[in-house]
Amino acid sequence: MTRQLHFNLFLHDTGHHEASWRLPESDPNANLSLAAHQHLTRVAEDAKFDSVFLADSPVLWSDPGRRPAGKLEPTLLLAALAATTTRIGLIATASTSYNEPYNLARRFASLDHLSGGRAGWNIVTTAGAAAARNFGLDDQPLHRTRYERADEFLQVSTKLWDSWTDDAIVADKESGVHAVRDRVRDIGHHGAHFQVQGALNVPRSPQGWPLLVQAGSSDNGREFAARWAEAIFVANPTLAESQEFYADVKRRAVAAGRDPDHVVVLPGIVPVIGDSPAEALEREAELERLISPEYAVGTLATVLGVEVERLRLDEPLPADLPTEDEIEGHKSRRTLIVEWARRDNLTVRQLIGKLGGGRGHRTFTGTPVQVADTIQHYFENGAADGFNIMPAVLPSGIEAFAAKVVPILQERGLFRTEYTGRTLREHYGLPRPANTLELING
Numbered sequence: 224m225t226r227q228l229h230f231n232l233f234l235h236d237t238g239h240h241e242a243s244w245r246l247p248e249s250d251p252n253a254n255l256s257l258a259a260h261q262h263l264t265r266v267a268e269d270a271k272f273d274s275v276f277l278a279d280s281p282v283l284w285s286d287p288g289r290r291p292a293g294k295l296e297p298t299l300l301l302a303a304l305a306a307t308t309t310r311i312g313l314i315a316t317a318s319t320s321y322n323e324p325y326n327l328a329r330r331f332a333s334l335d336h337l338s339g340g341r342a343g344w345n346i347v348t349t350a351g352a353a354a355a356r357n358f359g360l361d362d363q364p365l366h367r368t369r370y371e372r373a374d375e376f377l378q379v380s381t382k383l384w385d386s387w388t389d390d391a392i393v394a395d396k397e398s399g400v401h402a403v404r405d406r407v408r409d410i411g412h413h414g415a416h417f418q419v420q421g422a423l424n425v426p427r428s429p430q431g432w433p434l435l436v437q438a439g440s441s442d443n444g445r446e447f448a449a450r451w452a453e454a455i456f457v458a459n460p461t462l463a464e465s466q467e468f469y470a471d472v473k474r475r476a477v478a479a480g481r482d483p484d485h486v487v488v489l490p491g492i493v494p495v496i497g498d499s500p501a502e503a504l505e506r507e508a509e510l511e512r513l514i515s516p517e518y519a520v521g522t523l524a525t526v527l528g529v530e531v532e533r534l535r536l537d538e539p540l541p542a543d544l545p546t547e548d549e550i551e552g553h554k555s556r557r558t559l560i561v562e563w564a565r566r567d568n569l570t571v572r573q574l575i576g577k578l579g580g581g582r583g584h585r586t587f588t589g590t591p592v593q594v595a596d597t598i599q600h601y602f603e604n605g606a607a608d609g610f611n612i613m614p615a616v617l618p619s620g621i622e623a624f625a626a627k628v629v630p631i632l633q634e635r636g637l638f639r640t641e642y643t644g645r646t647l648r649e650h651y652g653l654p655r656p657a658n659t660l661e662l663i664n665g
């Protein structure tokens with residue numbers, strides 16, 4: 224079959240634009256509403272999207288004074304969404320730095336059972352001292368240490384998911400045997416970060432393992448992705464950067480002994496759609512006018528690792544910013560922002576305007592045909608296997624994308640018109656993992 228696009232909807236209350244909640248049409252409490260999330264997920268499922276996704280961090284992430292900052296726990300919310308959908312994949316973010324593998328492996332196995340094989344895990348290492356301070360630490364562990372822990376976290380989680388063989392449960396009422404005893408095994412993991420005896424208290428789930436997703440693109444992040452990720456979210460402001468990233472992670476996957484087609488690369492895009500080019504540009508400008516620079520400059524200073532007083536709104540970024548090597552937080556996002564500001568000679572105010580929509584993701588502004596053309600161009604020129612769709616305003620942005628852009632791509636044979644698979648892995652064209660403990664133990 225010809226290669227087709229994959230689409231994930233990045234759920235984000237009233238939209239990815241930081242000022243979207245202030246629009247007259249927006250429900251400022253959508254972040255806490257099951258009905259609002261059900262509506263978004265239904266629109267995406269009707270449009271045959273592969274998945275929806277919820278970001279997360281175990282910390283109050285944004286200034287509650289300036290935007291809706293409350294976030295429901297993602298696996299709980301997705302379990303509720305599983306009950307009102309049948310096909311679309313459900314991807315939740317969870318941190319390997321501030322969880323234990325046993326709890327998390329159990330939670331994702333449960334979600335995979337409850338949804339009939341539609342669970343995915345966006346594996347993050349959680350940057351920032353603020354989250355660390357919620358877990359008895361004074362500062363975040365070093366970047367390298369966070370990724371080392373993540374790697375062992377995945378070793379333990381996959382062993383736990385495999386601690387029951389697929390045929391362990393026989394449920395033989397006649398003989399009184401529910402599961403065959405030696406098909407449920409302890410994992411006996413002893414490592415630098417974790418000691419876990421096992422077995423998991425949830426049998427192997429429909430997908431074997433949830434879909435493994437990753438979104439960090441520093442050198443450590445890319446190595447981790449090459450080893451574990453089956454889908455990758457990434458922020459790239461230009462086509463050239465998407466092409467570089469795409470080629471690099473596929474190359475690293477091959478070096479790690481994996482099939483590059485089993486690593487699906489999904490750059491984030493912010494579609495701003497208008498019926499005419501002028502209408503789309505006006506929509507973008509309207510959102511930019513709603514940004515609060517005093518708030519946005521604080522967020523920017525945190526990512527760049529500088530004191531906020533050093534950023535002057537009508538001047539360029541200071542010349543002597545900390546380098547990527549000198550910060551322990553979001554390394555790749557810092558570099559993306561600094562390179563963008565320097566390349567386009569932007570003042571801090573202009574930079575904030577550009578970041579307001581997608582925090583470094585590329586904005587596709589235009590008519591439905593223009594947006595579809597750009598998507599096709601990326602897809603056919605080594606930049607993407609699909610996209611993480613991040614509408615500036617929700618729900619209107621996904622409604623417009625589903626009603627106007629998706630049919631154009633379906634007409635061109637670039638996107639499915641019906642689901643052909645049942646599980647999230649099947650939507651993304653990914654194999655169900657063999658049971659590694661079964662292989663090792665014969």
Ligand SMILES: Cc1cc2nc3c(=O)[nH]c(=O)nc-3n(C[C@H](O)[C@H](O)[C@H](O)COP(=O)(O)O)c2cc1C
Pocket residue numbers: 277278279280316345346347348349350437438439440441442443444445456457458491552553554555556611
């Ligand atoms: C689309 C997308 C979604 C992300 N979602 C989260 C998230 O939910 N939680 C989080 O802590 N980080 C999230 N990140 C950030 C990355 O996981 C990572 O921390 C960041 O890119 C810096 O990682 P690096 O230092 O390896 O580059 C996301 C990144 C992207 C591109």
